[in-house]
Amino acid sequence: MDGERGREVEMAFSKRLKVFCSGHPTSPHTKEGVAIILNKEHLNVNNTEQTEIVPGRAMLIKMNWHNGRKLNICVVYAPNVNGSNGHENAEFWKTIHQYFEQNPSKKPDILAGDMNVVESGMVDRLPAHNDPEEATEALDNLKILTNLHDGWRDTYPDKKAYTFHQTATGSQS
Template identity: 45%
Template sequence: MRDDHLAILALQETHLSPMQATSLNEIFTDTLFVVTSIDPNHPSAKGVAIMLNKHLVKMNDIHVHEIIPGRAILMTMHWYQQEKLNLLNVYAPNEPSENQKFWETIHDNLINLPQPDVLLGDFNVVEDSIDRIPAHQDHANAVNALRALRSHLNLQDSWRQTNPSNLSFTFTQSARQGGRMSRIDQIYTLESMIPFCKDWSIDPPAIHQ
């Protein structure tokens, strides 16, 4: 985060307990702030976290809402000048029926909460066949549930809006594994934010378990 001047880092499949997050916050008290969410029934699986760079983010008014334990957390923070940013970090289930239910549950659980300006994370589903190799449509019910949530929140696939015909992928398999590729890790934003979303880059993560 320091070298790349990252203000916010959204992490999925973290397996990071609250105690471990507290330890990190104590070790990096001058530079970083970490919030985490785990599934209490499966603490060694799933998990989402958000990491903030204290040098780039105002830390005086941050609110965190656990939407689905271990799967979705919403953070509200001060951003540019007096504006606020609502960021929803997700790690969606892979199984299609569970994926569908996930988006529907988020829709219901966001009632009476700040509406996300940014939805990002591991969606484990893509809306369009261009985002898979071999190209194919994903499970219709899961896709429709995601689209319904996106429409309700007035969010857009910002990378695809900026790169309408590009083929870039966030998940890849070796030829021995089958050679499949997909762009299941995505960032959706309000349409008004798209002109300010620049310098997109899809790179291997620098964090390893």
């Protein structure tokens, strides 16, 4: 979703929704990009701040939460690990890591999106295989810096359940 499409969606649902988005900088009409859509009926969207960390790939919003507290949500669409043997994915995580090192007050409370890497290929992929160590290590370093945890994996350490299914190959992650 690019900025133009984000404005269209927000105008169509302006009573209920607030749209924050970052489209791909060179191909704004591709499937790439990130967005956060907030429901105004359930959330106070006033004074919500948006920051692009990596245009079209990583965006942060800082919003009102509860009792005067703020909530930082970072959404990502990471590069695929397959094309560059994980190097491009790792560099993406290192860029985000550097951003939060330089802006510690903006560290996310929530990180969501398409990571395009799994930390345990033996549990998180079918057929089982590990992703390049450079990429998984870079994501792990970001999690350590931001004190984030994989809530699903912490709750279900051995459960195999997949959200992505590639029809052509039958692979899942």
